[in-house]
Amino acid sequence: QSALTQPASVSGSPGQSITISCTGTSSDVGGYNYVSWYQQHPGKAPKLMIYEVSNRPSGVSNRFSGSKSGNTASLTISGLQAEDEADYYCSSYTSSRYVFGTGTKVTVL
């Protein structure tokens, strides 16, 4: 199972919106509505930000939103803040259960 493809880095200024893509195949992202997104700060464990494509867990800011079109899922961060600087990973259910994306480093300029 190959990792889902994410851009290595995305950057934006405070207050701007950025979007991170996560591209897979019809066997993972495109085949199921089980895409989730995780935020990871340096030296910390990942934190669930979005599940089932577009649902936010309790306590996650509504500045984070998710969507999917075909084999590509996206995470959008609106009103970018300094604390959003972190690595972000997508994950999808697959026939072998799970696959993660390659990860995207978000930099707040």
Added chain:
Amino acid sequence: QVQLVQSGSELKKPGASVKVSCKASGYTFTSYAMNWVRQAPGQGLEWMGWINTNTGNPTYAQGFTGRFVFSLDTSVSTAYLQISSLKAEDTAVYYCAREGYSGYVQYYFDYWGQGTLVTVSS
């Protein structure tokens, strides 16, 4: 509150074995599957597999068969990851992660342990 607390960092020599623990609290341990995720230094997340905490049945991802063993001790709500015949390339942070469940399996990881660094070096 839900917590997953993992055992501390380990330094092992090549060829040795290591056992990482993940103690769960704040919920019914056997109601939620437990997954294991590896993160090599400076690298991304890699799903290693999962264990059914109700039956004890483990499932391993490709690349994690043979030297990797998932186990449970439900009496103390703890999951274990054992790695044998350690190699330098096993150096990584290993996370346990609870799989979501709300009457049906929800395919995401809602709680994570703090991670255990395993360093393999002679």
